Amino acid sequence: MTPGLIECFRQLIALPSISSTRPDLDQGNRAVIDTLAEWFSALGFACDIQPLPGQPGKANLIATLGSGPGGLVLAGHTDTVPCDESLWRSNPFTLTEADNRLYGLGVCDMKGFFPLILEAIQDLKASQLQQPLIILATADEESSMNGARALAAEGKPKARYAVIGEPTGLQPLHMHKGIMMERLTIIGQSGHSSDPSLGRNAMEAMNDVINRILVLRSELEQRYNNPAFTIPRPTMNLGCIHGGDNPNRICGHCELEFDVRMLPGMNPEDVRREILTYASPVAKERGVTVTLEPIADSIDAFMTPVTSDLVKTCEQLTGYSATTAAFATEAPFLSGLGMETVVLGPGDIAQAHQPDEYLALDRITPTIDLLKQLIARYCL
């Protein structure tokens, strides 16, 4: 037996599972994983809890019912973003029902997906399954995506199809851009400003490098275009720059931080190689060193073709055409494991990462029906 639908929501929301790149805010997700494992075990699932290497208190859960080479993964992350409690009208960790909505941190993005799955499978029996149904619950999606990275490294789980219940307002999403955040560092030679020949100015070299990478940016915009996206080209934003320390000192060190939002078809290694190809002549001309390093691990762009069975099925079941998103998800990791992947869930992205995060009650029944139909099509 599992608790009822609202009780499942209540218990998951009451277990804080904030993930953050700030160590003082970062929490584990293990309590959520253990609770989910208990519930899915009670329904006959084989539960495999995978602690994240070197990250105590953090784990993924792979819960499997049935067996076979195909099947369906229903996936979600168990962590939430941090919240500013003072801006909430209710306690973010106490499920609050009001105005035909459920309020709480993670109801929409996206611990709330799991109670809906549990409700959809209450009457499901392992003996009915021709192909496995796999529930995947991950850690750290909101910060490092280390949960999904660990799964990718392990090559798990394996299935034919995957649906990630991130907030998409029940519209199937089949593409999003990838993200890379990089730091370009130039080391020159400091010296007294009265004689430029005493040093090699890293800031002036950076000026040259910026001019060249803006040329590369224009070329990337020419080369890649996908009209399905609101911003149909890749973007590159120069976000911050730090260099030098005094007006009368030749600048010996300069750093530039920027991001690149990649369209499907681009990959971070190629972009990195091209940036260095464009920047490295400056190193030679000015006698400085130019290095490039990621500030955070990149996230690949994601695309499942609109012709795929899963995309067509999700379009048919929801009545919406598949669309694109401006945010990144764990989809490229599941897609990289060979699964046709769609992002499709009950919440709205407008309510995610906000005070008073909520899920409208009228999303609950359509989501449960949708999940039942997906399971029927891909597992029964």
Ligand SMILES: [Zn+2]
């Ligand atoms: Zn999310």
